[in-house]
Amino acid sequence: MAFARLSVLVSLVLGAAQIANAALTKRVTCADGSVTANEACCVLFPIVKDMQATLFDGAECGEEAHSALRLTFHDAIGFSIHGGKGGGADGSILVFNATELQFHANGGIDDITAGQFPVFQRSGLTPGDFVHLAGAVGTANCPGAPRLQFMFGRPPPVAPAPDLTVPEPTDSVTAILARFADAGFTPPEVVALLSSHTIAAADVVDVTIPGTPFDSTVGTFDTQVFLEVLLKGRLFPGNGSQPGEVLSPLAGEMRLQSDFVISQDARTACLWQSMVNDQTRMTTQFKAAMAKLQVLGQDTSKMVDCSDVVPVPAPFAGPIKFPATFSQKDVQQACPQQRFPAISTVAGPAPTIAPVPGS
Ligand code: HEM
Ligand SMILES: *[C@@H]1O[C@H](CO)[C@@H](O)[C@H](O)[C@H]1NC(C)=O
Numbered sequence: 534m535a536f537a538r539l540s541v542l543v544s545l546v547l548g549a550a551q552i553a554n555a556a557l558t559k560r561v562t563c564a565d566g567s568v569t570a571n572e573a574c575c576v577l578f579p580i581v582k583d584m585q586a587t588l589f590d591g592a593e594c595g596e597e598a599h600s601a602l603r604l605t606f607h608d609a610i611g612f613s614i615h616g617g618k619g620g621g622a623d624g625s626i627l628v629f630n631a632t633e634l635q636f637h638a639n640g641g642i643d644d645i646t647a648g649q650f651p652v653f654q655r656s657g658l659t660p661g662d663f664v665h666l667a668g669a670v671g672t673a674n675c676p677g678a679p680r681l682q683f684m685f686g687r688p689p690p691v692a693p694a695p696d697l698t699v700p701e702p703t704d705s706v707t708a709i710l711a712r713f714a715d716a717g718f719t720p721p722e723v724v725a726l727l728s729s730h731t732i733a734a735a736d737v738v739d740v741t742i743p744g745t746p747f748d749s750t751v752g753t754f755d756t757q758v759f760l761e762v763l764l765k766g767r768l769f770p771g772n773g774s775q776p777g778e779v780l781s782p783l784a785g786e787m788r789l790q791s792d793f794v795i796s797q798d799a800r801t802a803c804l805w806q807s808m809v810n811d812q813t814r815m816t817t818q819f820k821a822a823m824a825k826l827q828v829l830g831q832d833t834s835k836m837v838d839c840s841d842v843v844p845v846p847a848p849f850a851g852p853i854k855f856p857a858t859f860s861q862k863d864v865q866q867a868c869p870q871q872r873f874p875a876i877s878t879v880a881g882p883a884p885t886i887a888p889v890p891g892s
């Protein structure tokens with residue numbers, strides 16, 4: 534790298550937007566042939582390659598990708614706009630794991646921190662940059678996901694976050710909204726962030742059924758979770774009713790109590806429902822809220838925008854559908870003032886949702 538020559542291509546792109554801004558679009562070709570807007574981002578391409586090969590089993594939207602996204606949240610939310618609750622998106626959960634992994638809300642997080650640790654060590658990145666780059670790359674492996682922003686340049690964390698910053702599925706809507714507000718997030722941003730549960734499964738809510746998904750399309754970043762959380766509950770997928778879990782509509786699927794109460798509460802029900810079958814709304818709002826989450830507590834004036842090192846996700850083929858045997862009559866609509874979108878039903882008998890492999 535020290536002797537490698539970087540060929541710098543500066544080109545004027547005469548697109549309409551660029552003319553309006555009179556902007557000069559700089560493009561740097563890195564030693565490995567990757568192209569980026571900023572030379573400082575070149576060091577990240579080999580790290581992304583390593584993550585894809587060793588953490589994400591060859592760019593899969595699997596258990597590790599899902600967990601890498603969850604980790605960004607559990608790291609960043611250790612923060613308050615009023616101070617005194619941790620450094621935010623600083624990677625403290627990775628290097629102060631002896632403290633933070635003891636917190637009840639971080640149950641099951643040890644798998645992904647242990648998996649990330651050796652890759653983090655050889656990356657040379659700070660813990661915060663590593664955790665938040667891994668989250669963006671893992672999410673990009675899921676078809677339908679937005680390409681998340683990646684800002685580069687977090688300093689090392691100075692201390693672990695304190696306990697009780699991460700919301701629990703047993704929490705009330707009031708408690709959840711209050712905790713997010715304390716970290717600087719509005720109710721629309723909370724619902725937008727919960728789009729993440731479209732690529733999510735539970736290992737510890739019911740330990741007898743690890744890898745139980747929250748929707749029927751856990752490998753796709755679609756709006757299916759917003760639909761399925763609204764369907765009438767019928768069963769518990771594992772060992773009966775566990776704390777934080779409510780009746781689910783499908784065998785093999787878990788419904789978090791927190792997702793359900795947020796879908797039904799007057800403060801959030803219309804925000805929830807408006808995500809159903811609106812891929813553009815979901816991805817746009819999720820991307821914006823994640824851009825905020827992933828730099829929480831950080832000084833962005835000292836960071837470089839390296840979003841172009843994040844792989845471009847495959848598109849979502851769409852549209853979403855009711856799981857077989859379900860239809861509009863099964864929807865527990867909590868926002869009657871908005872028309873519910875017309876959605877067709879998958880043919881055949883009601884499915885049993887398979888666990889996420891490797892859980
Ligand atoms: C009200 C706030 C939230 C609550 C109560 C909550 C709760 C949970 C719970 C209980 C699990 C399952 C853990 C297990 O049993 O293994 C889970 C999984 C997950 N959560 Fe959340 N969550 C919340 C918000 C978020 C946010 C904001 C994100 C990301 C932006 C996120 C991303 C995920 C992901 C990706 C998983 C799946 C991890 C995997 O499959 O390995 N969650 N969440
Ligand atoms: C915790 O951090 C140590 C280094 O301090 C690392 O060796 C270990 O793998 C980490 N464990 C987990 C579960 O994250």
Ligand SMILES: *[C@@H]1O[C@H](CO)[C@@H](O)[C@H](O)[C@H]1NC(C)=O
Binds near residue numbers: 740741772773774
């Ligand atoms: C099943 O759930 C019951 C009640 O919650 C609990 O006492 C029991 O230990 C659980 N069994 C297993 C195998 O986890």
